[in-house]
Amino acid sequence: MSILSRAWTAKNPPTVPKTAHPVRFGILGAAEIGPSGIILPARTCADAEVVVVGARNLEKAQKYAKKHGIARAVQGYDAVLEDPEVDAVYNPLPNGLHYEWTMKALQAGKHVLLEKPATNTAAESERIFAFAKEKNLVVLEAFHYQFHPATQKLKAIVDSGELGSVQKITAHLCAPGGFVKPDDIRFQYALGGGATMDVGCYVTSISRFLAGREPTSVLSATPTLQDAKKEPKIDRRMEFTYLFPPAEGEKEGPTAQCVGDLGLPNWGPLSLVPSMPELYVTVQCAMGEASINNFVMPSFYHAISVRGPKGSRTVRAYVWGEEGKAKGWKGEDWWTTYRYQLEAFVDKLKGREPQHWISEESTVGNMRAVGMVYEKSGLGARPESEFQL
Template sequence: MSILLRAWTIFHPPTPGKTPISPEPGSKTGPVRIGLLGAANIAPIALLLSARSCPDAEVTVVGARSLQKAQAFAKRHGVGRAVQGYEAVLSDPEVDAVYNPLPNGLHYEWTMKALQAGKHVLLEKPATNTPGEAERIFAFAKEKGLVVLEAFHYQFHPAAQRLHAIVSSGELGRVQKITAHLTAPSGFIKPDDIRFQYALGGGAAMDMGCYVTSISRYLAGREPVEVIKAEPVLQDPGREPLVDRRMEFTYLFPALEGEERGPTAECVCDLSLPGWGPGGLLPRWPEMSVRVLCEAGEAGLNNFVMPVFFHSISVRSAKGRRTERAFTFGKGEGEQWWTTYRYQLQAFVDKVKGREPQHWITGEDTVGNMRAVQMVYEKSGLGARPESDFEL
């Protein structure tokens, strides 16, 4: 399938017939009925488009602080109902699960409220502002018998899993160094964006940095023991002296048996990469790559965040060089046009329905990622993001 055909199908997906919705919330016979907390810009690509082609998912309602905003969003994106306020979504008996794409600083409060209301939660990354908040979320979810999934969508795609399989197979020997970059050109994210507000858990290492942290941990197969360096570039020192626009940081992972030294991961994240040329007028191209240097070769994946549009997995060893691409798992698992979000949604509804998902991100993994991100902030001198004062 060509890139143009894939792109067309992503935005015009087939809509298979839905099983009639069961009147019982949480029923395993009908689609999982999902409510949106907020009319977030990420929701259409992260959930709504995927739900159109997923017979196991139905987005039934959107709630926003403004009813008018919720109604406009529902009309634009074909959501059946709009309500005012997030509480209205949580109290809706026709909602089995919620998608929480609210600002980072609100993730903890509204995820805990959703669990208290008996709803499963698909939770945007980073899950929380601190590892302690993440621990409490998953402890409460276990107590309530509910599903919470942090939305590191890239891990559900065959491309990332293929790179992981190559690295973990031993084909290239032990991992020595991982390099992960995720940057956006200047102007893509506006200066007043919530990502630059400390009170809402803002900062590059929280936003794009949680991705490069996640993929580094995923490929290293262990938790970092130290942040060797963390060098921030501040967004607006006058107004937000603790918010990084850019962060360069290096993790050290522990040595396993037979290793003299554990691998490192050199990470770069930037929410507003300055342009180049005269006056910096020419925009930079986004960076979305990861490379793994091993004892006997190296492997890399470009565009690990949106591989459905284009990507390549490059492998170099003493045997030569090769390039691979992976859009499906074969055996009827997935389609070439499935986005990372579509694979993720399938895993989420499988878990909610009691089926074994193809891949999963555990609560322990989420807590580990938040610990690693917090280590970066402590090393940088900016300190951890503020904990929520919400209590059940």
């Protein structure tokens, strides 16, 4: 399948008949990420169905529901949580509202598919999972990229040992200038904004994923502020380096040099030429290196480049290999990262073994690492929610 075919099918997926008891989702807010994150993936999943969307403004919810083929629209997030037909909620609200509305959803007896970053602080994430255990409910942080075969293929190559021990990871996730507008919620401190919370949480996550361990310290963290006068604690860009502990047999642990930017400056004469996005990860090992050029959205295009003792090669993985197929792992080459993620979430709720999972420890660990960067940078952690059950 070509890149155009994959992109078209992902945006216009086939609608499949639902099983007798699909997981019924309610969406909190009329978020732009909703179609990619849950609505389109659910159309192709027999065990998932989006049944309602709630927004603070009823008219907005109704327009959203009509546009995206959702049966019902309600006013307010509470109305979604009170709906007896809703089994699980998709929470794509601003970062600073994740904790409050996830806790409320759990209180209402709903499972939660929670957009990343899970919360503003590691302590908030710990409280969410403690409450979920108490209520016997499932919470999954939506680091969708990890569920795709391409990401897991890169991880398998690194873990195989063919390139030797990991020495340095370089991870960049940078958007061109103008992609995120100055008034975007990503630049509001009160809502848990900042580049390190947004694109930075991705490069933090994949660095930890590929290193297979938690960082012990942040060696450096250099912020570029979005608007020092308006929001003195909001980073538009952050360059930071993690230090990981050595594994058994290693003298030194690897480092991860990360860059997250919500607005790369233009270049060229008069700065009129937009910068290209940076979406890559490189893993340098003792005997070679492996890299992927689009770790966030590999379903549209990607290439895994490997250079080592066995020579150089380029690998692509839109679906599972023979081993995965033998294990019954599902997938089509046009499935997006979000579609693979939904399959795992539904499997978990149905009592089946998911192909991959983002554990409580991983979510808390990622928030702790993000907090370490903010502390090192001098900007300080994002504000904890004042909400209490």
